[in-house]
Amino acid sequence: MAYHLLQHDRKGAQRLGDAVCHALLTIKHCQRCNTFSEGNICERCASSRRDSTLLCVVETPIDMNMMEQTQSYQGLYYVLMGKISPLDGVGPKDIGLDRLMARVLDGDVQEVILATNYTNEGEATAHYITAMLASKGVRVSRIARGVPVGGELEYVDSGTLAQALRERKAYGG
Amino acid sequence: MAYHLLQHDRKGAQRLGDAVCHALLTIKHCQRCNTFSEGNICERCASSRRDSTLLCVVETPIDMNMMEQTQSYQGLYYVLMGKISPLDGVGPKDIGLDRLMARVLDGDVQEVILATNYTNEGEATAHYITAMLASKGVRVSRIARGVPVGGELEYVDSGTLAQALRERKAYGG
Numbered sequence: 001m002a003y004h005l006l007q008h009d010r011k012g013a014q015r016l017g018d019a020v021c022h023a024l025l026t027i028k029h030c031q032r033c034n035t036f037s038e039g040n041i042c043e044r045c046a047s048s049r050r051d052s053t054l055l056c057v058v059e060t061p062i063d064m065n066m067m068e069q070t071q072s073y074q075g076l077y078y079v080l081m082g083k084i085s086p087l088d089g090v091g092p093k094d095i096g097l098d099r100l101m102a103r104v105l106d107g108d109v110q111e112v113i114l115a116t117n118y119t120n121e122g123e124a125t126a127h128y129i130t131a132m133l134a135s136k137g138v139r140v141s142r143i144a145r146g147v148p149v150g151g152e153l154e155y156v157d158s159g160t161l162a163q164a165l166r167e168r169k170a171y172g173g
Numbered sequence: 174m175a176y177h178l179l180q181h182d183r184k185g186a187q188r189l190g191d192a193v194c195h196a197l198l199t200i201k202h203c204q205r206c207n208t209f210s211e212g213n214i215c216e217r218c219a220s221s222r223r224d225s226t227l228l229c230v231v232e233t234p235i236d237m238n239m240m241e242q243t244q245s246y247q248g249l250y251y252v253l254m255g256k257i258s259p260l261d262g263v264g265p266k267d268i269g270l271d272r273l274m275a276r277v278l279d280g281d282v283q284e285v286i287l288a289t290n291y292t293n294e295g296e297a298t299a300h301y302i303t304a305m306l307a308s309k310g311v312r313v314s315r316i317a318r319g320v321p322v323g324g325e326l327e328y329v330d331s332g333t334l335a336q337a338l339r340e341r342k343a344y345g346g
Contacts, residue, residue: 063326070335113341117325130344144319144340149332152290153236159322162243167317168286169340171303 032103034096035061035079044076051075053110057100057129059083059117067115075113078103083121084128092128101132111139118145205276207269208234208252217250224248226283230273230302232256232290240288248286251276256294257301265301274305284312291318 005013029035030042037043044050054075058064064077082095104112112133116122130140146164147156156164178186202208203215210216217223227248231237237250255268277285285306289295303313319337320329329337 058326060327066326066329066331066334067338070331070338072335073338113338114344115326115338118320118322119325122325126344140344141341142344143334143337144317144342145322145337146317146319147291148321149291149318149330149336152292152295153231153239153288154233156239157322158239158243161239161316162245163322164316164318165240165243165246165286165288167342168314169317171287171299171313171315 029081033077033079034081034099035064035077049074052108054113055104055107055109055111056113056115058115059122059125063115063117076107080116080125083116084125085121086124095125097129097132100129104133104138105136109138111141114140114142202254206250206252207254207272208237208250222247225281227286228277228280228282228284229286229288231288232295232298236288236290249280253289253298256289257298258294259297268298270302270305273302274309277306277311278309282311284314287313287315 005016026038027036028038028040030037030045031040032045033042035042035044039046051074054073055078056064056067056073056075057078057080058067059080059082061079061081064079067073067077078100080095080097080100082090084090084092084095103109112129114126114129116125126142133140144167145160146167147153147160153161178189199211200209201211201213203210203218204213205218206215208215208217212219224247227246228251229237229240229246229248230251230253231240232253232255234252234254237252240246240250251273253268253270253273255263257263257265257268276282285302287299287302289298299315306313317340318333319340320326320333326334
């Protein structure tokens, strides 16, 4: 891309450079949900049409977009912008969990939905947040783990199948 | 394979042919769980070390093997050897659900775990079995649906994520 811009599109390169500099100057973190935002509060947090009793905790803005794409969530978010990862030297303080705490206790949040990844780091982060929120009077839930929609047992790994079996639930038909 | 056997290994071909004929003659369906078996009752059904209060319903013997590989299930099985699939003209009678009913009511089954696939056909089959078992005094459960173990939100389809959100559960840390 660099060669193409330098040889064929020097004006485009100028525009790209300006855009990147502009983004660096204007895009900051939303004071409520911590995602990228041009204003102090992002549009989603400012919206009165979202359910402010639900707070979904995700690792990255991309994960937030994935949740939005399901079109089945109307609550608010908190974006960690990271995850606890001891092997990489990232602890609870490094991802600002104290700000998450402040956010939960500040608003009218009744349920915190942990939607961190089902990786070791995501699980560790979910555990830590749950411990932090214990005895704070908010419900803490975790998105379900199991066989994917459309999934066939034959192609599912045994770890997932074992979990799906362990977390089986009463079936109403 | 056919060319290789005919040209290089005619004795092997004879052995293969004999083996297939032998299998056709000796392998039948277990009278309890309906899977392939050399005896009237398969080893698993005959074992006294399995928990006979749990009955896991799967579509195929392969699915049964998958469940066994999780090493986290000690109950018994019922293998449908098919699934309800109206588009292919396969109805409840074609897969012998009446025999499943007899099996459930015959033994000391307390919980039927539906482990049919999360495809349309598998879901239809699970629904039908649940309706059949209603008011028969056995618990009916379904393996969990959601994000696979090790799964990252970024790479999960929205259908699965929506389900995982809908079926979120209280998190104890």
